[in-house]
Amino acid sequence: MLRDLSNRLLQFRRIFDSVGARMGGVILGSVAPVSVLGGVLVWQDYVHLSEASLRRGESVRLTADRRLRHDIDRTTAMLETTGELDADGDHTMRFLSLAQSASGMKYCFLAELDQAGGVVNQVTSTATSGGGCDGVGGRPTGDKTFAEVVTSGERAYARVVAPIAAEGGGAPRFSTGARFLVAVEPLAQAVSLAGPLDSAGGDVLADATAWYVAPGGELSPLCAQCAWSRPPKRVVASLMREARETKSETASLITAYSSYTYGPVAGVGAILVATTRLPSETHSLWMLGLWILTIFGLLVTGLIGVMVAAHRLVVSPLRQLTQEVKMWDQGGGFEPVNARSTPVEFRTLSKVFRRATGRLARREAELERSIARQNLLIREIHHRVKNNLQIVASLLNLQGARIRAADMKEEFMLARDRVRTLATLHRHLYVEGEVESLNMGRFLAELGPQLMEAEGEETRALITLQVEASDIVFPSSLATPMALIVSETVSNSLKYAFPNLSPGTILISLTQTGEEVTLVVADDGIGLSASQGINDREGIGLQLIRGFARQMGAVLQIDEGAGTRYTVRTTLGGRGAETG
Known part of the structure; x- marks a missing residue:
């Protein structure tokens, strides 16, 4: 495994052996930080634009929460004040009628009920409240004032229940035989999302739909006159599941065409806001994409231009110089690189190398002439030694022929044969042209x-x-x-x-x-x-x-x-x- 890793590292290093590869790496390395930074900034802009509809949905939810809280608090204060008055039924109804008139006739059910939920006195107006809401008056389930959201069919209602003070005064509370006041109004009217978002103007529901989400996942629109398409059930289920798993009890989801925001409202339930991408947001995304493509095209074009310029101005002259050196090494001549596009350092190096190769060539020629003279001298020496040995052998042969004693003559002949052997050896060295072998x-x-x-x-x-x-x-x-x-x-x-x-x-x-x-x-x-x-x-x-x-x-x-x-x-x- 270590050998394979070593081989891979060696192959990776070989990739950057050439000057062109190293220059390319340097250029890409210098551009990479700027590219990464630009990519991060572009990604942040894209996320900001793509989440714009999600932020608008969250703004709608927070507006609904604020307005519903304000409406419930006002209704609760009105009912508690009326319940604390020590008055008979006629006076109570008179106060409720005044409250209905002051509220702009928004309550669809405003009545005094007994403990069993029966209507004792009722003030009801259908002029602006969207019709009656019988059956949602309910009955108290505790001994204190409370507010809740109830549904009837596909509509949701905000209901506030407050006890009436018992005879003899004292704090209002639910007890046997006690009476209580109930105020019911459509949730859409309580939230009032059809109005402006803030003092600066702008319709809250201009590009959004809002729905009350019952605990079972049923949806009730917060706009009675709007013909909205219901969000998919799988989206609702996914958001509710995600909200249960988070401490904030909120959840969000972005799809290809819509954004969904889910969260609590006024402590009495939860709403779901669906928003679509505005034309301006779509245009901004398209412009961002066009800007990204433009920047990318300019970056690639610049890199290609730099690489081409580096190749023509640096890599190509260096390769030409390297090729000339290789040709000289193989026995050819060396031609200096003098093109004006070649960097002055390369031209200087080429000229210096030209002078060095010239001196080296002259020195090699001198050495070859010296070796030739030396070989000639050695051959001449061997030739002369061979001739001298042959002369010595001839002298020994002549002298041996004059000797009469057999033993002495034999020794002379042996000496003659040894000298002839040496002469033959030197002659072979001379004829072969090799003095070393x-x-x-x-x-x-x-x-x-x-x-x-x-x-x-x-x-x-x-x-x-x-x-x-x-x-x-x-x-x-x-x-x-x-x-x-x-x-x-x-x-x-x-x-x-x-x-x-x-x-x-x-x-x-x-x-x-x-x-x-x-x-x-x-x-x-x-x-x-x-x-x-x-x-x-x-x-x-x-x-x-x-x-x-x-x-x-x-x-x-x-x-x-x-x-x-x-x-x-x-x-x-x-x-x-x-x-x-």
């Missing part, structure tokens, strides 16, 4: 016949030399001792393995396995132990073989069986340890 397979293919050539025709007729060498490239530090080992082992086999010119075979094998190189020089002669009876083979030749093996860091192994077998193992890149 040598193709050992080709070298051994020439060295073997050269060693046989020095022994005479009779020896060549009886002894066969086989060379099985792969084309293995040796460094010169290993090639020289390896060549001398081959020369010494072959010379020993020619001189001691086949006494009395007996026929035989000498094998030179060079193979490679990985970094390990194995040299095998074997003969099918009389063997090392048997030849010691003829001559001492642990002479300078065998000592040289061991010494050259140590120089190479190689493993030397000498085996006897059907002849003598020399095995030398070494590595081209390392050093081994000698064993015998």
Whole structure:
């Protein structure tokens, strides 16, 4: 999981590897805070506009609450004052009639009732109260003044009940045989929402509908003359459920076309106000949307313009400079970027790099000429060394021919063969053109016949030399001792393995396995132990073989069986340890 996370972070970092991506990130990062702030402000404006109808509904509800409270308080004060008067029925009715006239004939039921709810005296007017409201007078349910909302059919009424003072004075209270006063008026008239909202004017219900909500969810309109469409039952149920779940007992809901506000009113019930979006609000929302699109379009256009300008003025010249550097790195020339649209820093960098590459090119040319002269000198040295070695070998050959003693003549011939081997080695280095390495397979293919050539025709007729060498490239530090080992082992086999010119075979094998190189020089002669009876083979030749093996860091192994077998193992890149 950590590896996957690391890989994802690495891929994310690679996205911003280029200058264009980083500049784009910087530009977007600088614009992001302003965009976020503008988005928050636009969202606040949108919320404010979309909730305008909701605020108007809440204003209607609060207006209804204030007016109903005022009406109930006034009615309660009137009834309590009338009930406290120590007067007979005629005087009570006279006071009630005066109150009805003073109220503008708004009560649809104003009467004096007994304890059972029977009408003792009644003052009723249907002129402005919207008709009679018989059946909603009710009867007292307590011993104090109270106000409530009752419904009859689809209409709601505000009812206030107050006791009449008992004979002998005292505080009014309900008791057996007591009488009480009841005032009933349509709730729509008590609330008076058809009037202006405040002193500034404006119809409260211009773009709203208001409904009294009974405890069971039944709705009664607060406008007797208005033909309103009822809110959906699911909306009413949702608002009532939300109000029960909140401490404020209020709830609100915004739909696509309407807003609903639900809450208590005057402590006697709850009302629901439905408002629709005003044309001015719709126009404001459309203008806000158009403004958002305009700002967004300008922002995107500006970002695109900045990105294009940054690409043309910064990214493109930098890519051109990078391309020129890549072409120079691949062996081509470097052309400085001098366009006027390129920033002066890039032009300066291009010129400085041009001068640096020029100096570097001149220095490389000087080094190449110096290396060529050095190689020429080294080749000339090798050529001269080869010629000198050949001269030395010829001198040794001439001197050996003048010596009569066999032992001394043999030593001269051995020295001559070693010098010839070195001369052949230097000639191969010169011909190949490499002074640090040598193709050992080709070298051994020439060295073997050269060693046989020095022994005479009779020896060549009886002894066969086989060379099985792969084309293995040796460094010169290993090639020289390896060549001398081959020369010494072959010379020993020619001189001691086949006494009395007996026929035989000498094998030179060079193979490679990985970094390990194995040299095998074997003969099918009389063997090392048997030849010691003829001559001492642990002479300078065998000592040289061991010494050259140590120089190479190689493993030397000498085996006897059907002849003598020399095995030398070494590595081209390392050093081994000698064993015998």
